[in-house]
Amino acid sequence: xxxxxxxxxxxxxxxxxxxxxxxxxxxxxxxxxxxxxxxxxxxxxxxxxxxxxxxxxxxxxxxxxxxxxxxxxxxxxxxxxxxxxxxxxxxxxxxxxxxxxxxxxxxxxxxxxxxxxxxxxxxxxxxxxxxxxxxxxxxxxxxxxxxxxxxxxxxxxxxxxxxxxxxxxxxxxxxxxxxxxxxxxxxxxxxxxxxxxxxxxxxxxxxxxxxxxxxxxxxxxxxxxxxxxxxxxxxxxxxxxxxxxxxxxxxxxxxxxxxxxxxxxxxxxxxxxxxxxxxxxxxxxxxxxxxxxxxxxxxxxxxxxxxxxxxxxxxxxxxxxxxxxxxxxxxxxx
Amino acid sequence: xxxxxxxxxxxxxxxxxxxxxxxxxxxxxxxxxxxxxxxxxxxxxxxxxxxxxxxxxxxxxxxxxxxxxxxxxxxxxxxxxxxxxxxxxxxxxxxxxxxxxxxxxxxxxxxxxxxxxxxxxxxxxxxxxxxxxxxxxxxxxxxxxxxxxxxxxxxxxxxxxxxxxxxxxxxxxxxxxxxxxxxxxxxxxxxxxxxxxxxxxxxxxxxxxxxxxxxxxxxxxxxxxxxxxxxxxxxxxxxxxxxxxxxxxxxxxxxxxxxxxxxxxx
Numbered sequence: 001x002x003x004x005x006x007x008x009x010x011x012x013x014x015x016x017x018x019x020x021x022x023x024x025x026x027x028x029x030x031x032x033x034x035x036x037x038x039x040x041x042x043x044x045x046x047x048x049x050x051x052x053x054x055x056x057x058x059x060x061x062x063x064x065x066x067x068x069x070x071x072x073x074x075x076x077x078x079x080x081x082x083x084x085x086x087x088x089x090x091x092x093x094x095x096x097x098x099x100x101x102x103x104x105x106x107x108x109x110x111x112x113x114x115x116x117x118x119x120x121x122x123x124x125x126x127x128x129x130x131x132x133x134x135x136x137x138x139x140x141x142x143x144x145x146x147x148x149x150x151x152x153x154x155x156x157x158x159x160x161x162x163x164x165x166x167x168x169x170x171x172x173x174x175x176x177x178x179x180x181x182x183x184x185x186x187x188x189x190x191x192x193x194x195x196x197x198x199x200x201x202x203x204x205x206x207x208x209x210x211x212x213x214x215x216x217x218x219x220x221x222x223x224x225x226x227x228x229x230x231x232x233x234x235x236x237x238x239x240x241x242x243x244x245x246x247x248x249x250x251x252x253x254x255x256x257x258x259x260x261x262x263x264x265x266x267x268x269x270x271x272x273x274x275x276x277x278x279x280x281x282x283x284x285x286x287x288x289x290x291x292x293x294x295x296x297x298x299x300x301x302x303x304x305x306x307x308x309x310x311x312x313x314x315x316x317x318x319x320x321x322x323x324x325x326x327x328x329x330x331x332x333x334x
Numbered sequence: 335x336x337x338x339x340x341x342x343x344x345x346x347x348x349x350x351x352x353x354x355x356x357x358x359x360x361x362x363x364x365x366x367x368x369x370x371x372x373x374x375x376x377x378x379x380x381x382x383x384x385x386x387x388x389x390x391x392x393x394x395x396x397x398x399x400x401x402x403x404x405x406x407x408x409x410x411x412x413x414x415x416x417x418x419x420x421x422x423x424x425x426x427x428x429x430x431x432x433x434x435x436x437x438x439x440x441x442x443x444x445x446x447x448x449x450x451x452x453x454x455x456x457x458x459x460x461x462x463x464x465x466x467x468x469x470x471x472x473x474x475x476x477x478x479x480x481x482x483x484x485x486x487x488x489x490x491x492x493x494x495x496x497x498x499x500x501x502x503x504x505x506x507x508x509x510x511x512x513x514x515x516x517x518x519x520x521x522x523x524x525x526x527x528x529x530x531x532x533x534x535x536x537x538x539x540x541x542x543x544x545x546x547x548x549x550x551x552x553x554x555x556x557x558x559x560x561x562x563x564x565x566x567x568x569x570x571x572x573x574x575x576x577x578x579x580x581x582x583x584x585x586x587x588x589x590x591x592x593x594x595x596x597x598x599x600x
Binding site: 014076078079082102103104106107109110111113114115117118119120121122123132139144149150151152153154155156157158193194195196197198199200201202214238262263270271284285288292293294300305306307308309310311312313314315318319322323326327330331 | 434437465466467472473474479482498499503509560561562564568574576577578584588591597599600
């Protein structure tokens, strides 16, 4: 391996499917490695050696893959996973390590940070390479205090610099394949103090906002609609997913697993249409990777219009039926 | 179960007031003046889970927090709910801690308390919301850790059965004690103390410990012991050069759909 800066990504996977957040982080890692002045991106993988997975990691941005040779290490066993990663990091000294901010990923990252005696910044919404006091380092942006502020956090002295990022913040991108290698690494399981008895996989959510190409997001302003039917109809018409802000979840209109925002999921669809969303940073910071945002709200001063590509200022009961009708007409012509 | 239960709680700004917090951009600290403080909501579920286990296992429940003098109120609330006694890690040296330094202080508190077989935390706080402290505390104490727990069932005294949530469903796990568990809000409905509970709580002890009492070096905790540092703060901006449509509803909708069509978004 060349002696260059290394940026590592922990790979989460289940049943031969790589977590979309891990794939997005590989692409981001490429950017960071480049900004570090040329670096190597490595995927750190345990619990599988499926060629399908390793191929995919190479095409989404990995130069190399560190693979735990003991396939029986389970991703549900955060102790063993953290032990594997920390041992590897002590040997190869990566500059930066990125983790998906998932239920399991957070546990592994938190344990690894203790083992490596280094800093871990949670739920980042942006990652940049900056120079502070002549040290080139990672600035990890998090949103703070109700989402109204962006706070940039650094880890000036300890290495690796570690950060967790929710799926949807960095959308996955395919890269030209590199001349990568799979490096098999000895990994030992920790004494089993946790025994997985049963993994109950919930039925696939076909309409999960974080995976949809088109998302319709409802906010508090949907109250003027007197029901969800039209919003759901619009989502269905566009083959998309209907999600909502915290107020719309609290109001009982949208189920909790479709909450978009810092306490819910982050999204990066091709098209996002917001209905009666005012645009608190709690929400907007997690949709900023959306390719095109169309906002509909009656309040011309709503902050959502500042981040929209297209805005309609108007009452939802007047706009939405017309919008549905017009889109139907377009679809019918096709 | 031989040993006591420690429940780690944190005092946070009232959830309805998060938007009112102002930022001291130079220091990266939050101005909490005039904002009421409460126990972090899911930490009340953690206290409740501890009390329910105590009813079955007959051990003691010790409420533990790290925080400024005012955080004593959070411990009083936990005592009113039914905790047996409390430990308040209170020292200027603890201030400005990131998650690693926080976990170090809590680990010191747990070790100095002694005889702890189970630590229960809330899964995440509403203010910083990292959800990292429970796992870091476990790593420091060399305990197993399970987060995002929705159900706890005691077994033979040496282990617990828990159901944890994750993005793709649930996982049922057997965890050997001593262990750290982080619970989410679905696990239970926290009890509301009545006047008698609150009066009884006044008789309960709150031990106030400085860094030396918790046997942690001042340089390892607080700001000095935090590998991550605040660098900059700013308002959140994600501006786009968008187009705001004008006109009648029919005109605006027609223009919007034209644009979406042109961009092949529909």
